[in-house]
Amino acid sequence: MKNDILTNETHPELRVFRLEMAHPGDVSRLAALLDAGTINASEVAAVIGKTEGNGGVNDFTRGYFTQSLFHLLARHSGTPSQQLQDSIPCILSGGTEGVLSPHYLVFVRTSAAAEAPAGPALALGKALSPVVPAQDIGRWAHVRSVADAVRAAMDDALIEHPGEVAFVQVKCPCVTSARAESAVAAGHSVLTADANRSMAYARAAGAFGVALALGQIEDDAQQEARLLADFSRFCSQASISSGVEVSVNEVVVLGHSRHWHGPLRMACEPMQDALDLSAVMTALGRLGLKPAPQLPPAESARVAGVLVKCEPDRRGHIRGVRHTMLDDIDINAQRHVRGALGGVVASVIGHGQIFVSGGAEHQGPDGGGLIAVIASVGNL
Amino acid sequence: MKNDILTNETHPELRVFRLEMAHPGDVSRLAALLDAGTINASEVAAVIGKTEGNGGVNDFTRGYFTQSLFHLLARHSGTPSQQLQDSIPCILSGGTEGVLSPHYLVFVRTSAAAEAPAGPALALGKALSPVVPAQDIGRWAHVRSVADAVRAAMDDALIEHPGEVAFVQVKCPCVTSARAESAVAAGHSVLTADANRSMAYARAAGAFGVALALGQIEDDAQQEARLLADFSRFCSQASISSGVEVSVNEVVVLGHSRHWHGPLRMACEPMQDALDLSAVMTALGRLGLKPAPQLPPAESARVAGVLVKCEPDRRGHIRGVRHTMLDDIDINAQRHVRGALGGVVASVIGHGQIFVSGGAEHQGPDGGGLIAVIASVGNL
Amino acid sequence: MKNDILTNETHPELRVFRLEMAHPGDVSRLAALLDAGTINASEVAAVIGKTEGNGGVNDFTRGYFTQSLFHLLARHSGTPSQQLQDSIPCILSGGTEGVLSPHYLVFVRTSAAAEAPAGPALALGKALSPVVPAQDIGRWAHVRSVADAVRAAMDDALIEHPGEVAFVQVKCPCVTSARAESAVAAGHSVLTADANRSMAYARAAGAFGVALALGQIEDDAQQEARLLADFSRFCSQASISSGVEVSVNEVVVLGHSRHWHGPLRMACEPMQDALDLSAVMTALGRLGLKPAPQLPPAESARVAGVLVKCEPDRRGHIRGVRHTMLDDIDINAQRHVRGALGGVVASVIGHGQIFVSGGAEHQGPDGGGLIAVIASVGNL
């Protein structure tokens, strides 16, 4: 089998460490785990986290954390920082509004002895696409590029069927003024040179790319017109970020594979709107957790990570009641909605180390989004 | 009996109208109810609302709404706008972050026929104190001034015992640079000339004033040192705002009086922290409402108003996890926490017309606050 | 002659009062002048001012001041507030960043005895267009609507030739979500339903409308494609605001007419970019003022009003050096640029009562804008 994480003596096992950070350059908690040998630097497969910036184009907390992380891993692994950065997805969402707390999930692919109890268990695969040219961003070529990377990540995870995929996290590049200028100089046209607009298109392309890889839509370039237009189309397993700091699609696939071992499982539920508390309950319930309505501490301790995508309803109303997020030029709408969803979800989970990310175009129902929970099934 | 709302033929009844506004100058929903005769302008006793400003010193949406409201009531009642403003508390909190929605509660004191079923039912009393001199603000004289007004409002509500008081809303004046200058010129000293700091002290004095009126503390001026210092002291029925736009304490007391009739009841619960979802459940449960965990539409329709006070935990942590509200100079900490609590509570109630107000010093437990719910007990 | 401001015994004279406000509802300075008889309410022709909001869609300080102003004028004139609002342009720009100071210019059309020295002197005309349907906003029909109103205002000012026009201030309506919905329901299409985008198109249409009225461009609907596209086209006399609070174009024309008397004159200069200090010097110099480089107090006292339009350079650079205004999601780009230009101009004039307004699309050179100064020529 091509994937070297399978051997005769051992089976892959995913471990997830949820670590706090004191500031965006603080990787001391991971450093301590590396120093202690709890984590082997070469087994770090992906990092997903929230930093305390504003989440916009001028949020440099993501770049700062990324630089700090890869310097640390380089020091521990002996591999140059840039080379690591080219193989380990580090997907960050800026903005810890309200009760949200800066933290990062370190996904470690380790191995269990072959006699470990059989799967299926939570599996992780990753892939980085080739560079996406500026002229492709937000177009069907971008959708295909994401889909290819998702398929590669599924292979990497030893996930055999789309139905086994629980959640796909993608970070897509976007067009910046500089990239737009280069592309135009080379005779290409870009969909938009506005970075914020381009990020939205990139997220849309990412969601369609995941849907394509999972067999939920056809590979039909005509569908390009649906991006940011037909919001009835969405993928409930796709969580997409976009940022100026990447030029390739970074993909992390999480799902359940019979080849993997360990206690972790994942549930992902679409959220109908920003107030869809029952989706939170359902996701937890599918993992055997019993919120009442808040998770008791012992249950909350079983939760390894929570990831939420959400969106300020672009029609200006939630359940018939006006919201003011879209017209506020003092606070960006995504900051507003992250703060609200942070409250909704953290009050159930019992703490604020929740990954809540805005920009949920085509990632769950229009005006809503999705919630994904990773938890240990404990002694079930 | 001194209170003219009691007669032989009728008994007072409180009605609460929760009205949306399209912008802070929009009182068209109230205008329509006045035009239709549903509300009699002379029976409007108090207004509590949320406008879509930033909630800070430079939030002029409160003044704009107030001006619009009293112009409307003046036109309908024939009483000059300023005179109405001197007798009807209009207490506004700026800031509809996240899923929160601009709205206002109009409290109307009307009357039921004498044969209406006996109380106790929800009662409202109001009072406005004399002008609080700048040099008194945030000091014990201010505490006493609030307490006197609370007692007057209890009388006005025909509430006989402190135990019958469910919730007291107070709006206190604060020191502005201009008021500080005048006071100093007149030979006085002010506690602080910083408007934001003064607002915090005024809220603290308001909370102590309510506690004093309710017999929860002694009238001991030595306790002045506890304001903004000893946060173990708090009043779980007090909700205090402060603003540059008032020079007197405006007080609204809500409670249950045997002299009143009607289906409205109120429950108020302290919140231990920003994630205290169980306090929300308890308050609803005490009114016979059954969240599961969100209120079903029929139950939600029974809720006339929800009022929440909250606070970004000043120690920088919520349940051991760091939050970033206090160090963010892009978004005011109160805006952060309102957005989070808005999510917590709206996801249970099912919509965003929730009054969530920051600055909960001594109003509920430190780092938490309180939630108050007004609901119709329907055919119970 | 149709215009009733000309009589045999008197000649029109423009007076300009620059008044401070303590907050957006404060019209006490004007009230005092009305009470003292210094200003006759029926002679107030227009108001242009800066309020201390954020200048965006959710800036309600403009509406608050407008309501306060017209209530005051209604009380003094006996004319209903709404009727006054339909005839007196009140054009406000929100945002007093940095050293800028909230203030308003009250333009009063009074009369001088016929034996007063001959003109030309500064003249003011005004006009309000019919309602601009949502589907017209930002399109050529909008351009024509503005042009018609500018011509009407020129007539009103007794200005006979476009060359006599110094400065045209226009406030245009924009499309809001609600207006867009109504238009679409009625079978129309709108250029954009995004309020911010619509405001930009409305400003562009306003600038083209002024250019059309002044004979600087042809009435050719093909030019519609140039709006927000061909920034080499601009009008150096046009200052355009747009806001949700108006549904008609409000136009104020200022220029020099031989029929008018009095000491006021006006100079308007295009600014090449945000650092075009020499344009400021030129405008002042044309009025006989001698900055060195700051105006000495006696010279500054001759300045009745300063109006500036400016723009964060959309290419991201000023004189080859990167600026960060466009990528900052914490502070709106228009707030950034107003603060900078406020510093540039106020440091020359000597105080912060400067009208600086962003959104200078087609109003002066791309990336720049214009500066207009009204000053008394004193005893020249």
Add this chain to the structure above:
Amino acid sequence: MKNDILTNETHPELRVFRLEMAHPGDVSRLAALLDAGTINASEVAAVIGKTEGNGGVNDFTRGYFTQSLFHLLARHSGTPSQQLQDSIPCILSGGTEGVLSPHYLVFVRTSAAAEAPAGPALALGKALSPVVPAQDIGRWAHVRSVADAVRAAMDDALIEHPGEVAFVQVKCPCVTSARAESAVAAGHSVLTADANRSMAYARAAGAFGVALALGQIEDDAQQEARLLADFSRFCSQASISSGVEVSVNEVVVLGHSRHWHGPLRMACEPMQDALDLSAVMTALGRLGLKPAPQLPPAESARVAGVLVKCEPDRRGHIRGVRHTMLDDIDINAQRHVRGALGGVVASVIGHGQIFVSGGAEHQGPDGGGLIAVIASVGNL
């Protein structure tokens, strides 16, 4: 002689490189100069720059740039990053509001042949104090600690008399919640645990420390009460920053020493208020520059660096006119004032690569600040 920058064959010469950055992690311009051998990494003596954060406690662009800078210098010098950081002051001010542009000044101490023309020429000395304990911050012990470091930096610069000092840049630590907790746990008391307040006290202590070292005040601990209280006391050569990222005082002294060679000179002028344009003119004039009122390009090219300290007037007025900076909770007051001063100064210099830093307590006149210009005297 103790100072090893003096030898028989060579004389020290200061060179200043003003470099742009594309983002806070971008040190590519310096990398290119190091690669080209234009700058020798071991000769880099100090860096002063502006990054595009918000300038507040949660501005991590400073830490990001610092990390990037020292990684680069470590790679080129072979010295570990942390060791470099302990010897090379890197003083950053966040916030490039308005026309300001992110950039950094690299101060290189190189040497000229002994036969180079005699000084005095611009000299730079640096020093880092021992760690300032949290309980000392903002107190007289802090003042002394800064003064000692300034004297050490003067020695390092071969500056013999206080009168030769042109400008002193200091970065002071402040108390954070964490440091406060540790200090309190160890039995100490801190002046304030509020980070923003502590930063203000630290800047005040820094300014007094410079004044003490320059012999402008006595070493009298009674004066501690003047910090942030008696604003009539100020030092016109002191520019102080404070930040959570440092625990020692970092000091850079610039002045004119007869031991140094080269064409650079510096002039520093107090600014009376935010509109003190004549101070800008005076500083330039003292260096032989001729603004008219903007510097012609050839003159502007002689300017190596401009550093400004400023302050939103805490009395709420500038020259009798109200400003709104202090009451705006949407935009921090320091961001406001930097944007305004950026406009004032950049419009004279002709570009936005100006170091403008807020928090000018006791650094220049109350409500004003200071401007310092480094320029080449060319062939004068």
